Amino acid sequence: MDDHHTRPATSSTVTLHVNGTPHTQTTDHRTTVLDLLREHLGLTGTKKGCDHGQCGACTVLVEGRRANSCLLFAVAHDGAHVTTVEGLGEGERRHPLQDAFVERDAFQCGYCTPGQLCSAVGVLAEAAAGHPSHVTPPPGAGEPRPEGAPVPLTRAEIRERMSGNICRCGAYPHIVEAIEEMGDVAGGMDGGARNTDGARGVPGNPSGVPEEATR
Amino acid sequence: MKTFTFERAATPDQAVDAFTAHERARYLGGGTNLVDLMKLGVESPEHLIDVSGLPLDEVERTPEGGWRVGAAVRNSDLAAHPGVRHDHPVLSQALLAGASGQLRNVATTGGNLLQRTRCPYFQDTSTPCNKREPGTGCSARGGAHRDMAVLGHSPHCVATHPSDMAVALAALDAQVEVLGPEGRRTVPAADFHRLPGDTPQQDTVLRPGELVLAVSVPPPHEGARSAYRKARDRASYAFALASVAAVLAVREGTVTHAALAFGGLAHRPWRARAAEEVLVGSAANAHTFARAADAELGAARPLGDNEFKVPLARSLAVNLLTTLADRSEQGA
Known part of the structure; x- marks a missing residue:
């Protein structure tokens, strides 16, 4: 048994705050946040698609920012605050974006939907914080928007910003409509993550909780 | 995936010491490439040193009026930085042209420079690849090479470097600051990556254990x-x-x-x-x-x-x- 004591540890005790609740687990270093959520915590809303960061099905919010949970080792995120699709709404009340997906019929098989939802919540917060995208016109190029001001979520912006989420059923047109509706509701500012458990959020919006819309 | 030990470095010096103290160690930044390569069996480190939490996450003005970007600054934050966007649109645009929103939120500046080629043969451990396993041959040269290099390739390797950010940094005359077992040094971004020659396993001029600390971009040229x-x-x-x-x-x-x-x-x-x-x-x-x-x-x-x-x-x-x-x- 001496060997057991001298061999360096390949597992660690890790605490993840998931949807506001702390979970402490001893986990093999190879375990990803995705596998920890699904296999250890029974939170199977987050889906495993490609498991290589290419499809976006595993998207969750870490400190209020969207990330592919399949590419995060849990041990490297000890103490992190994670919001999954289960935590977007409040109890039985769905997040407005979830309602928009239902109303717009923004899915077919539904497998990519949790990732689409978490990613879209991240997109709304990023656009509200003024983060540009590949299709955002730069200031000065005939663009009146001052640097750092919220970026209006046009369809082109939504398609570009959501390109990390693949939908093999091809529900894209309705997904774009659902997100566009959320952007319209409050200039993109009412759709962010509701996690209030110390999330860092996007820069310019340090709490991870979007400010109230000022209409 | 093989098992590995793990530690979180508190300072760059501690990270470099940890690297020196272990066999087959790797630095872990955001992990968007390394974790994937470990899943594929391309990388099998025995020890990971997490450097993503090092105090290298600031974009600061340099005394010369340029910008110094810490190695742990996330790609999305650098792309959105108002000063960088004002002075060097090419850098922000290159970052935003790469990857997805999820990946940019996690990927770091240092990691972006050190990402490996996406050559499908490099990523497939069942095929020969001189970059992954020197001396086994290049599968791409006579295989699917539509995405591969047209300049500077060698009989040993025709892979391309996948980074967009690094292309902008090369044009901006940026400097890469590194810390290694032998101390600090600075490498021009344009010379940071190398041509494959007969040692394609070596992507960059970094020596074993060297850690990227920051990338510095000089002030913009007048009227450019x-x-x-x-x-x-x-x-x-x-x-x-x-x-x-x-x-x-x-x-x-x-x-x-x-x-x-x-x-x-x-x-x-x-x-x-x-x-x-x-x-x-x-x-x-x-x-x-x-x-x-x-x-x-x-x-x-x-x-x-x-x-x-x-x-x-x-x-x-x-x-x-x-x-x-x-x-x-x-x-x-």
């Missing part, structure tokens, strides 16, 4: 305009078939400053010195821009199925230079 243009197989979330980063200043119809780098064409971001020589002092017009592109791309040796990259890169360069010349001349 910069931008990035990228061609890919789909509109978003794909690696470059060819890309170009350019910085250009024009005064009274004459090019006064030019820096140009190509992506997607070689084992490293390809700083186009021959093109720059043609540009500086010449009339800023389409004829000059075409001549400049040809001066650089004349050295291209396409592999057969990637011949299209040469005219593609030429068009990207000529169009981008034309756009920048108009803007520079108009002071826009």
